[in-house]
Amino acid sequence: MLISMNWIREYVSLPDHLTMDKLAHDLTLRTVEIEGAKNPAEALEHIVVGRILRVAPHPAADRLRLATTEVGLEHPVQIVCGGINLRPEQKVVVALPGAKVRWHGEGAPVVIQPGKLRGEASYGMICGSDEVGLEELFPAKQEGEIMDLSSLDVPAGMPLGDALGLNDVILEVDNKSMTHRPDLWGHYGLARELSAIYHAPLALLPAFEAPKEVLLRPIEVEDAADCPRYTLTQVDQVSVAPSPLWLQIRLFSVGVRPINNVVDLTNYAMLTTGEPCHAFDADSLTGGLCIRRAQNDEELVLLDGSQVSLTREDLVIADEKGAVALAGVMGGKADSVHPKTGTILLEAASFDPSLIRRTTKKHALRTEASMRFEKGLNTQRVEETLGVFQAMARTLLPGCVFTSYQDVAQAATPTPSVRVTQDFLSRRLGRELSLQDLMQSLSPLGFQVAKMEDAFDVRVPAWRATGDVSLPEDLLEEVARMIGYENFSFQAPQVELTGPVRADDARLDRRIREYLAFRCGLQEIYTYPWVHDQYIKAAQLPTDHLCTLAAPPSPEHAHLRSSLVPGLLEACDKNSRYFEELAIFEVTQVFRSDECYSPSVPEERLPKPEKHLGIALMGPDPEALFWRLKGIVEDLPRIAMLPPFTFTPYERPPYADRNAWLNVHTQGVPIGDLSLVSLQTLNASGIKHAALAIAQIxxxxxxxxxxxDNHFIPLPNFPLVLQDLSLLVEESVQWADLKALVAPKVRSVEFIDEYRGSQIPQGKKSVTLRVWLGSDEKTLTSKEIDAVMQDITQTIADRMGAHLRDQ
Incomplete structure (x- = not known):
């Protein structure tokens, strides 16, 4: 959304020392994200208002003329121009040397230089509106017409931006940062925020003076849930004409095209308050109005000329003949304001936001009105937009009379109270808060704060009561952002480092991706989970198990992928126009409707995802592609620490070439296949002049x-001594028990063999083990070695009744 700072300043007096950088920074930290700021006048640098003194024919060109023009310099200049409407005393747009313009409104901007044209000197350029980007404000009636500014009372040489009132700062607000703030979709809402941030006074909006006469047209609202409030105001003696230039400039600066004074006033009121309104031509309506659900297959031609086929999910405004507007989205063409309109019916209403959202998605209609209605607007804002329209109409529609009014208010937006304790706020903010601190933060935003015995009672203003603020945590956020996140002292969190969780699946995934990317030189791709029907058909995959989306991004992308092959075909098709060879892979999930699971409750059935690996190699040599692909897949188990793969031709994939395909198995279980892609599938996918090999696992x-789990053992500093022991032990003694006794006394112990024979007594066995002895301080002596071995032998004898075999 675009915001005009000149517009904002009409409602709030900002500090004189405030820079745009500071304002953008403060708004980003406290309210909405400001993506950029620009001054429209800067694009018109070195472009001024000129006054033509004389016009003479060009001696060497029939279609060119020599215009002696006053441009604010010491002397008039001569400019060669081909405009068809040049005349003396005409005020025109002159691009002086150094200005950037687009020739005939096309191509990249070019820098104007003084020079000669057909042998005649030309200092600058007299421009058409499309050459300086102002064609929406000053549309040319015919080709070759230059922009006429004769109606402006400005001197020659004035910069064009100043002459037109374009010297403004336009803020670009990130819409995503205020989807939860319907109060900010108008200039007044942002002015309220700036007033609270800088403690500046906020001007009131003009009050709506409702006519005392009741509108004679009956209004019926079929379902109050669809339309909580609907108002209609009749305005007589209206003269439709172009809006004054200042209003056109204001709308143009924020991206809205001027139409006429009536329509521009409705847009002005919407951009001020955030509440859309719509003007009907009263004489085009028949009887009363009904706010109802559309009939199935009911047709409506909209303002932009498009025709929509409606269903019961759409809300319409209808007269006795049928639908005249798509509620909350766009008016109908037949009943819109036209040059001969003398009486209008001004609509201001509140609609169910979810209903408007579904309608805009279904019909692919995103309008300024629908973007606001789908956020959820409070019913009280209707008076605000009517008051702004009425105040402006008395100036811009001279002679108009507000004659009658009808308000069908089903239910006003409630203003809830939220109770929050001081301890709740202080503990979470990390600082003590008093009643005064709370009021200083919340009162400028329109909240009413009252101190109870053990808590604060906060009344939420209507413009924040449509789902934005309803919990103590919401108030916590309001207080924190108004104090300023940068004003809270940093407290480092206490972090306890523990051993990492062993995630074998994640390790396997990582090893596979690194192997394919680093060792095999493949590029990893990421695709959407839905696939184009063209590539599903090209792969000849069965469609009975595809998952169908309830709200697909487009009719051709209505199914989730059940295989990675269609997505790989699409990726190769789109890249084949740029690359002759391609090597890509994707690791992601596939979905089948015949395999479902319940993550929480039995009633919730979701398709069970499976993780698949897809590989595609594209190039001119099909045999080389096949063997390279087989090598990549065959080596995968060794690198990724998997059971080995086997390759057998068992069942040919439907997209595979008849002579080059293999199924992939591991431990006797089929897990995928690899193949060259058939010519039929390549042609259906749009891939020409290239072969393609695909694998899916x-x-x-x-x-x-x-x-x-590996751990580090340093090399010994002194030589180790190797000793073998052959022990006679009971048949029941386990090697693990022997090792447990010996291991603490030696550097290492190892099992050598186990013997039973005629020399071994019945019920006994001979166990030979090897030990390594050593010291970190010196080389062991024979006496020290004997002492250790004696200790080992004695320990085993005491604990297990064992003795050396030769004893």
């Missing part, structure tokens, strides 16, 4: 080998 069916 079901990663959900794979499980990596478990690996031990």
């Amino acid at each position: 079901n990663l959900s069916a794979l499980k990596a080998f478990p690996s031990r």
Whole structure:
């Protein structure tokens, strides 16, 4: 959304020392994200108002003329021009040397230089409106017409931006940052925020003086939930004409095209308050109005000339003949304001936001009105937009009379109270808050704060009561942002570092991606989960198990992928016009409607996702592609620590070439396939002059080998001594028990063998083990070695009754 600072200043007096950088910074931290700021006049640098003194024919060109023009310099200048409407005393737009313009409104901007044209000197350029980007404000009636400013009472040489009132700062607000703030979709809402941030006085909007006469046309609202409030005001003696230039400039600056004084006033009121309104031509309506659901297949031609076929999910405004407007979105063409309109019916209403949202998505209609209605507007804002329209109409529609009015108010937007304790706010903000602190933060925003025995009672203003503020946490956010997040002292969190969780699936995923990207040189791609029907048909995949989206992004993308092959075909098709060779892979989920699960309750059935790997190699040599693809897949288990793959021709994929395909198995279980893509599939996918090899592996069916946890053992500083022991032990003694006794006394212990024979007593066995002895301080002596071995032998004898075999 675009915001005019000149417009804002009509409602709030900002500090004189405030820079736009500071204002954008403060708004971004406290309210909405400001993406940029620009002055429209800067695009018109070195472009001025000129006054033509004389016009003479060009001696060497029939279609060119020599215009002696006053441009604010010491002497008039001569400019060669081909405009068809040049005349003496005419005020025109002159681009002086250094200005940037677009020749005939096309191409990139060019810098004007003084020079000669057909042998005659030309200092600058007399411009048409499209050459300086003002064609919407000053549309040319015919080709070759220059922009006529004779109606302006400005001197020659004045910068064009100043002459037109374009010297303004336009803020670009990120719409995503205020989707939850319907109160900010108008200049007055942002003025209220700036008033609270800088403690500046806020001007009141003009009050609406409703006519005492009741509108004779009956108004019926079929369902109050669809339309909580609907007002209609009759205005007589209206003269439709172009709006004054200042109003056209104001709308143009924020991206709205001027139409006429009536329509421009409705747009002005909407951009001020955030509440849309619409003007009907009263004589075009038949009887009363009904706010109802549309009939199935009911047709309506909209203001932009498009025709929509409606359903019961759409809300319309209808007269006795049928629908005249798509409620909250766009008016109908037949009943719109036209040059001969003398009486208008001004609509201002509140509609169900979810209903408007569904209608805009279904018909692909995003308008300034629908963007605001779908956020949820409070019913009290209707008076605000009517008051702004009425105040402006008395100036811009001289002689108009507000004759009658009808208000069908089903339910006013309630203003809830939220109770919050001081402890709740202080503990979460990390600072003590008093009643005064709370009032200083919330009162400028329109909240009413009252101190109760053990809590604060905060009344939410109507413009914030449509779902934005309803919980103590919402008030916490309001207080924090008004204090300023930068004003809170930083407190480092206490972090306890523990051992990482062993995530084998994530490790396997990482190893596969690194192998394909680093070792195989493939590019990883990311695609949407929905696929184009063209590539599903090209792959000849079965469609009975596809998951269908309830609200697809387009009719051709109505299904979720059940295989990665269609997405790989689309990626290769789109890249084939730029690259002769391509090597890509994707690791992502696929979905099948015949495999569902319930994540929470049995009634919730969702398609069970499976993780798949898809690989595509495109190039001129099909045989080389096939063997390269087989090598990549064949080496994958070794690198990723998986059970080995086997390749057998068992069942040919429908998209595969008849002579080059293999199924992939692991431990006897089929997990995928690889193949060259058939010519039929390539042609259906739009891939020409290239061969394609594709592999698809079901990663959900794979499980990596478990690996031990490695730890570091330094090399010994002194030589180790190797000793073998052969022990006679009971048959029931386990090797693990022997190792547990010996290991703490040595550097390492190892099992050698186990023996039973005629030399071994019945019920006994001989176990040979090897130990390594060592010291970190010196080389062991024979006496020290014997002492350790004696200790080991004695320990085993005491604990297990064992003795050396040769004893």
